[in-house]
Amino acid sequence: MPALDLTQSSAALTRAVCDIPSVSGDETPLADAIEAAVSAYAHLEIIRDGDTIVARTNLGRDRRVVIAGHIDTVPINGNLPVEDRSVDGVDVIxxxxxxxxxxxxxxxxxxxxxxxxxxxxxxxxxxxxxxVDSALNGLGRLSRNRPDLFEGDFAILGEPSNGEVEGGCNGTLRAIVRTEGVRAHSARSWIGENAIHKAAPILARLAEYRAREIEVEGLVYREGLNAVSISGGVAGNVIPDACAVEVNYRFAPSRDAAAATRVVTDVFTGFDVEIVDVAEGARPGLDAALAKEFVDAVGATPKPKYGWTDVARFSALGIPAVNYGPGDPHLAHHDEERVPLAQIDAVERGLRAWLSGS
Structure with a gap:
């Protein structure tokens, strides 16, 4: 595996890091390369937990910042190695x-x-x-194994934000809404009860639902309630006796898990609702001193983060956190995934200006 040269430009380093494949579950080669690269710098203490690499300064400063990024990707689909291209006149990787x-x-x-x-x-x-599944998340594992490493006054997650500051994040909840019927031969359908047909009111309520916009600490978060899958059916000639609609609720960080659960169960009153997964969001925390200094240094106007990100893990620990990274989040996981060179440079300049105190 090629070594990572940290004296390269951020753009060149982006190409090198991307060209070491690291689909979730296969991060070891990239983790090895990162560990080897940062271990060459005497000012950094290096800790490894599985395929998570931590490098930290211990200068005795009175404040500490945690800056994190995940090294895994979704599966490759003919889009490695990376290429330099021009898209609509913009130079991208x-x-x-x-x-x-x-x-x-x-x-x-x-x-x-x-x-x-x-x-x-x-x-x-x-x-x-x-x-992948939250239970496997390296940041979560590290917080359980080494909670001392999460001591800090402010955190930044390098999730793509178009080079802008996105405060906090929405929470996310998944629920299964079920209906029951009675099986029968489809030639004599009146003898049975069609569970799929009974799901029609569930879909109607979802179609009628209007996303709410909720202001939290000066940022306006947009909620959403949507069906993401539906399952049911036995055979081509059988009236189905069961149907399940999976629903995803994205909720503003002003709500906790209990409040989000109440919203979903209220919408589907009269149905069997099972909450199968919930992750609370993160409040912006932009009133923290370090957060204000960071926003001023990068010259940003903070925006809300609609998707759930690992800033929520820091928020749960009482550490205000923001998302700040190059790349359009709409292109995350896309087969046309690409990042403008100008955004890479801008994010580096912003972080450098803040972290160097200049």
């Missing part, structure tokens, strides 16, 4: 991982190597298994 989120990781690696005397202590975290 095209390929898997460029947006989600190896360009952000590349910026972090470069700054971790170069910032030897920052005005705050910094804990850098590059973690595995973000794109």
């Amino acid at each position: 095209w390929g898997r991982g460029t947006v989600d989120m190896k360009a952000g990781v590349a910026v972090q690696l470069k700054l971790a190597a170069e910032l030897t005397e920052p005005p705050v202590d910094i804990t850098w975290m590059w973690y595995d298994h973000e794109e």
Whole structure:
């Protein structure tokens, strides 16, 4: 596996990091390369937990910042190795991982190597298994194994944000709404009760639902309630006796899990509703001193993060956190995934200006 040269430009480092495939579950080669690269710098203490690499300064500063990024990607689909392209007159790096989120990781690696005397202590975290089941998430595992590493006053997650600051994140809930019927031969359908037909009111309520916009600490979060899958049926000549509609609710960070559950159960009053997964969001936390300094340094106007991200893990620990990274989140997981060179440079300049105190 080629070594990572942290003296390269962030763009060149993005290409190198992306060209080491690291689909979730296969992050070891990239984790090895990152560990080897940052271990060459004496100002960093290196800790490894599985395929999560932590590098931190211990300068005795009175404040500490945690900066994190995941190193795994969704599966490759003919989009590696990366390519330099021009799209609508914009110079980009095209390929898997460029947006989600190896360009952000590349910026972090470069700054971790170069910032030897920052005005705050910094804990850098590059973690595995973000794109799969939450139980496997490397950041979650690290928080259980080494909670001391999460001590900090402010956190930044390098998720793609178009180079803008996105505060907090929405929460997410998944529920299964079920109907029951009675099986019968489809030639004599009147003898049975069609569970799929009984799901019609569920879909009607979803179609009638209007997304709410809720202001939290000055940012307006847009909620959403949608069917994401439906299952039912026995055979081509059998009236189905069961149907299940899976629903996803994205809720503003002003609600906790209990409040989000009440919203969903109220919408589907009269139906069997099972909550199968819920992750609370994160409030913006932009009133924290370090957050204000960061926003001022990068010259940003904060926006809300509609999707759920790992900033919620920091928020749950009482650490205000924001998303800040290059790349259009609409292109995350897309086969045309690509990141503008200008955004990589802008994010590096913003973080460098803040972390160097200049």
